[in-house]
Amino acid sequence: MNSRRNFLKQASAAALAGSAISPLLSWAASQNSTIDIPGENGLIVRSSRFLDLETPVEYFNTWLTPVPHFFVRNHMHEPSELDAATWRLTVGGEVEKPFTLTLAELSKLETHSVVNTLECAGNGRSLHRPQVPGIQWGKGAVGTARFSGARLRDVLQRAGIKPAGKHVMFRGLDDIPGKVPAFIRSVPLEKALDADTLIATHMNGAPLTKNHGFPARALVPGWIGAASCKWLTEIKVLDAEFVGNFMSPGYRFPNQPGKPGEAVKPEDTHPVTGLSVKSVISGPLDGARVAHGRVAVHGTAWAGEADVVKVEVSTDGGTNWNAATLGHDRARYAWRLWTYDWKAKAGDYSILARATDSQGRTQPSTPVWNPSGYLYNAPDQVKIHVA
Numbered sequence: 001m002n003s004r005r006n007f008l009k010q011a012s013a014a015a016l017a018g019s020a021i022s023p024l025l026s027w028a029a030s031q032n033s034t035i036d037i038p039g040e041n042g043l044i045v046r047s048s049r050f051l052d053l054e055t056p057v058e059y060f061n062t063w064l065t066p067v068p069h070f071f072v073r074n075h076m077h078e079p080s081e082l083d084a085a086t087w088r089l090t091v092g093g094e095v096e097k098p099f100t101l102t103l104a105e106l107s108k109l110e111t112h113s114v115v116n117t118l119e120c121a122g123n124g125r126s127l128h129r130p131q132v133p134g135i136q137w138g139k140g141a142v143g144t145a146r147f148s149g150a151r152l153r154d155v156l157q158r159a160g161i162k163p164a165g166k167h168v169m170f171r172g173l174d175d176i177p178g179k180v181p182a183f184i185r186s187v188p189l190e191k192a193l194d195a196d197t198l199i200a201t202h203m204n205g206a207p208l209t210k211n212h213g214f215p216a217r218a219l220v221p222g223w224i225g226a227a228s229c230k231w232l233t234e235i236k237v238l239d240a241e242f243v244g245n246f247m248s249p250g251y252r253f254p255n256q257p258g259k260p261g262e263a264v265k266p267e268d269t270h271p272v273t274g275l276s277v278k279s280v281i282s283g284p285l286d287g288a289r290v291a292h293g294r295v296a297v298h299g300t301a302w303a304g305e306a307d308v309v310k311v312e313v314s315t316d317g318g319t320n321w322n323a324a325t326l327g328h329d330r331a332r333y334a335w336r337l338w339t340y341d342w343k344a345k346a347g348d349y350s351i352l353a354r355a356t357d358s359q360g361r362t363q364p365s366t367p368v369w370n371p372s373g374y375l376y377n378a379p380d381q382v383k384i385h386v387a
């Protein structure tokens with residue numbers, strides 16, 4: 001399986017490197033991301049109707065998440081056909097010179113890489129109380145990868161943005177089941193023009209797999225995963241935020257925290273954009289039995305557009321907190337690995353982790369409840385037995 005994957009990745013890479021795109025590329029794309037659910041690659045299947053795969057927390061031990069272990073979030077069916085040779089990206093709307101790019105043309109633009117922690121806004125939804133409807137993600141709808149591709153800014157500047165242009169809309173090639181609204185969203189022009197916002201074609205050095213948006217996806221670093229449209233086929237500059245289901249009522253957050261369980265009026269909400277400060281314990285695992293003595297409590301922490309400045313660990317259910325050591329690997333939008341060296345005596349323990357970021361945000365003991373269950377970020381907690 002692995003060698004088949006590697007062969008296909010190499011085949012895709014080789015085809016991309018050449019100026020003419022081989023039909024092999026489209027065949028490879030349809031093959032190389034096949035996930036034989038349930039649970040291939042050890043991922044947790046949260047939905048198989050539209051593929052939603054969660055990464056088990058024990059995989060969060062590397063700064064970059066290997067692509068086969070990277071969570072997948074689809075609102076609808078993946079495109080049934082993706083052909084690199086016929087794929088086109090159109091750029092239009094409030095621009096002087098609308099144009100269309102082939103994949104070969106896109107690949108010729110200057111490449112930029114961004115290591116980004118991509119998290120689904122609904123990550124941790126199952127932990128909100130009272131519970132809310134939606135995919136019941138645990139802790140693993142998040143991962144970190146090096147995304148590479150052209151800067152969205154370069155493509156927009158080539159088209160020439162008219163003064164009326166204020167937002168940039170992305171449309172993917174999802175197969176839309178029946179009469180449901182298409183997955184179309186927009187980002188403000190300022191974020192679209194950021195030097196780190198990409199039209200990504202590669203993830204961890206290999207062409208995107210189908211699950212992650214082959215042949216090209218938007219990459220809006222530091223923002224909720226929903227901003228990063230997969231299977232990108234249309235970019236449109238708009239004079240206002242896109243109006244559609246996935247901008248409203250979808251992906252909105254209350255302006256003021258309300259009482260858990262209470263409804264929130266649409267006019268009292270705003271779009272969810274940047275990620276919150278958050279940490280996850282990747283070991284010991286919840287329910288583990290470990291020997292007394294030195295125990296490395298470890299995990300990862302991220303903060304969207306901000307930097308993680310501190311991670312603290314409590315081994316007594318949140319009464320006392322101890323500083324963890326942050327890992328050396330770092331990048332502007334990427335998580336930090338951390339570890340806390342604990343001298344454990346026999347007993348039952350509740351271990352918590354909480355992060356603080358460069359904006360002065362610390363994970364709150366009670367997360368802000370909201371009807372869609374977005375941005376859960378209470379301190380992570382595991383219960384373990386030390387023998």
Ligand code: MTE
Nearest residue numbers: 071072073074075120172212225226229230
């Ligand atoms: N893009 C399209 N076209 N269709 C989708 O359903 N899901 C979004 C985003 N881009 C989605 C999409 C959501 S909600 C998330 S969290 C990320 O993709 C997940 O990216 P991944 O599947 O590569 O991890």
